[in-house]
Amino acid sequence: MSLLQEVWQAVKAIGTGMATVHKRVYEEAPTEFYPYVKPDLPPVSVQSLALVENEDGSERCIVCLQCERACPAQVITIERHRNPEGKGFLIDRFDIDLVNCMYCAACVEACPVSSIVTIQDFEMSTYDLQTLKADVDFLHEQARRARQWYSPKFGVEVRTEDGRIEKAPPEMQPGGLAEILKPAEEVDS
Amino acid sequence: MSQIPIPEDRHFRPRLLGYDPQKSRPWLERTVYSAYVFVFWLIVIGTYAGVPALFGALGWDSGWGFVLMRTLQVVLLFLLSAVIALLLILLLRKYLGKVQERYGPMHYGPAGGIQTVFDALKLLAKEDFVPAAADVLTFRLAPAITFVASFAMFAVIPFASGWVLADTNVGLIYLIAVSTLSAYGVLLGGVSSGNKWALIGALRAGAQMVSYEIPLALVFLTVAVWSGTLSLGGIVDAQLGLWNFLPLALPFVLYVIASLAELKHIPFDFPEAESELIAGYNVEYSGMSFAFFFLAEFVELFLLPALIVVFFFGGWHGPLFGLEPGSLAAGALESLYFTAKTAVWVWIFLWIRATLPRYRDDQLMEFAWKAMIPLALFGLVLAAYLRLIWR
Numbered sequence: 001m002s003l004l005q006e007v008w009q010a011v012k013a014i015g016t017g018m019a020t021v022h023k024r025v026y027e028e029a030p031t032e033f034y035p036y037v038k039p040d041l042p043p044v045s046v047q048s049l050a051l052v053e054n055e056d057g058s059e060r061c062i063v064c065l066q067c068e069r070a071c072p073a074q075v076i077t078i079e080r081h082r083n084p085e086g087k088g089f090l091i092d093r094f095d096i097d098l099v100n101c102m103y104c105a106a107c108v109e110a111c112p113v114s115s116i117v118t119i120q121d122f123e124m125s126t127y128d129l130q131t132l133k134a135d136v137d138f139l140h141e142q143a144r145r146a147r148q149w150y151s152p153k154f155g156v157e158v159r160t161e162d163g164r165i166e167k168a169p170p171e172m173q174p175g176g177l178a179e180i181l182k183p184a185e186e187v188d189s
Numbered sequence: 190m191s192q193i194p195i196p197e198d199r200h201f202r203p204r205l206l207g208y209d210p211q212k213s214r215p216w217l218e219r220t221v222y223s224a225y226v227f228v229f230w231l232i233v234i235g236t237y238a239g240v241p242a243l244f245g246a247l248g249w250d251s252g253w254g255f256v257l258m259r260t261l262q263v264v265l266l267f268l269l270s271a272v273i274a275l276l277l278i279l280l281l282r283k284y285l286g287k288v289q290e291r292y293g294p295m296h297y298g299p300a301g302g303i304q305t306v307f308d309a310l311k312l313l314a315k316e317d318f319v320p321a322a323a324d325v326l327t328f329r330l331a332p333a334i335t336f337v338a339s340f341a342m343f344a345v346i347p348f349a350s351g352w353v354l355a356d357t358n359v360g361l362i363y364l365i366a367v368s369t370l371s372a373y374g375v376l377l378g379g380v381s382s383g384n385k386w387a388l389i390g391a392l393r394a395g396a397q398m399v400s401y402e403i404p405l406a407l408v409f410l411t412v413a414v415w416s417g418t419l420s421l422g423g424i425v426d427a428q429l430g431l432w433n434f435l436p437l438a439l440p441f442v443l444y445v446i447a448s449l450a451e452l453k454h455i456p457f458d459f460p461e462a463e464s465e466l467i468a469g470y471n472v473e474y475s476g477m478s479f480a481f482f483f484l485a486e487f488v489e490l491f492l493l494p495a496l497i498v499v500f501f502f503g504g505w506h507g508p509l510f511g512l513e514p515g516s517l518a519a520g521a522l523e524s525l526y527f528t529a530k531t532a533v534w535v536w537i538f539l540w541i542r543a544t545l546p547r548y549r550d551d552q553l554m555e556f557a558w559k560a561m562i563p564l565a566l567f568g569l570v571l572a573a574y575l576r577l578i579w580r
Contacts, residue, residue, distance in 0.1 A: 014545065021544045025287045 322383025335374030390469025425504030
């Protein structure tokens with residue numbers, strides 16, 4: 001009897017396996033078509049740096065040099081002069097050496113106005129390293145191109161349909177903000 | 190959320206070749222496969238109805254004209270085997286891709302449909318390298334033997350009633366002889382390569398194929414005993430009332446298992462076990478020599494399921510919708526039935542290949558000698574007994 005039982009178990013196992021395999025045929029493949037379709041990276045993914053402008057196009061950076069001081073790799077070089085009409089400083093030079101940058105985002109944490117941000121543009125490979133010595137125009141351009149960005153201080157911001165920058169909904173915020181907020185809402189209601 | 194477009198000049202972007210990956214278009218794949226099957230069908234009709242009709246109209250159907258006609262038919266069958274190999278390799282890659290939750294080839298042609306054509310062209314253009322340690326004559330001969338042994342099985346396969354090159358009354362014995370011959374090609378190819386992986390693969394192939402020929406031949410005998418004929422056309426004709434897979438259930442199961450081993454197919458792919466032996470007996474082959482091994486494998490992947498259909502599933506039988514038997518339309522319809530039944534069995538073989546892991550070598554031999562052969566003998570005796578009391 002035990003031989004027949006073994007045969008039956010083998011047949012049953014093969015049948016179960018083949019049924020499982022057949023189910024997989026109808027499931028959609030999770031393949032990413034990277035060169036054709038750019039993947040939607042999560043906001044916490046640190047791929048490159050950018051310098052945000054205000055909504056009206058004026059400079060958001062107040063040139064306080066906090067990021068230059070915070071940078072452990074010392075890749076940020078800033079030169080400034082005092083604003084002749086009013087208070088504060090204006091940028092002469094704002095360079096980030098993206099080759100030697102280690103993408104720790106310490107500058108992002110240090111920034112008091114959330115001007116320098118991390119973005120999700122990872123297509124920075126190049127034959128010429130000089131193209132990765134980013135100047136202020138390049139950093140502004142990167143920020144304009146970025147669809148959404150992340151700052152630990154202000155959370156994730158998104159660009160709306162009409163071009164304004166708004167705080168993203170809790171589902172998009174990092175650090176489980178949605179899960180933290182959910183019990184509070186349930187208690188209120 | 191709107192995305193500012195990325196400037197085109199900043200980054201290299203490959204061109205989109207024939208397929209928009211964001212759109213899932215299964216109808217396109219089905220169209221490609223249907224086109225291949227249609228070409229297959231056209232070649233079958235041309236081989237078995239077109240060429241004889243042409244030569245009959247010209248009055249060349251005797252003497253040297255007959256030889257010329259048969260030669261032309263064989264050339265067309267070679268074309269058919271190439272189409273079979275192209276289609277089956279594509280189907281295998283696509284099906285394994287779907288099972289493993291990825292896409293198969295999809296960049297060349299609609300839905301990757303002509304990827305295998307490009308592969309074949311690549312193999313044609315590659316250097317046919319002979320290693321220094323190889324025995325040149327045997328090394329060159331082995332792929333030819335393997336392919337010819339598989340290709341020669343076409344001679345007795347009936348695609349429809351009367352659509353067969355040689356409807357001999359010893360068709361089964363011819364099949365046993367020819368299918369055993371392909372083991373020689375594999376064995377010689379592995380031994381003459383001068384490579385240890387190839388040698389181990391060839392030894393395994395020899396042991397495995399010789400062992401599994403025995404239950405295969407016993408199943409052939411069982412079918413012959415049950416049908417009362419050795420001719421394949423006669424076997425199909427004998428199944429008019431009842432297809433053989435019901436009365437011959439045990440030999441049928443044994444045949445499926447033994448043909449998996451004969452095909453060197455998973456779960457019995459020891460001769461070319463990629464993870465152990467790299468590629469086994471064909472590890473030193475490149476270019477067209479390798480292509481012939483490959484062609485032989487995929488022609489067999491068509492022919493052994495075709496034999497399942499001939500032996501157990503009524504061959505070309507199916508509803509004819511009032512068409513006159515023997516006419517061209519009836520023959521075309523019958524060959525379509527035959528192709529469809531074979532396609533189902535090819536799919537089941539691919540399904541088995543996608544599911545099962547590899548067996549162990551000693552278990553394989555143990556299974557052949559301790560289980561398959563006694564069961565095949567038992568099936569033979571049972572079929573003979575049933576035949577005596579039933580018919």
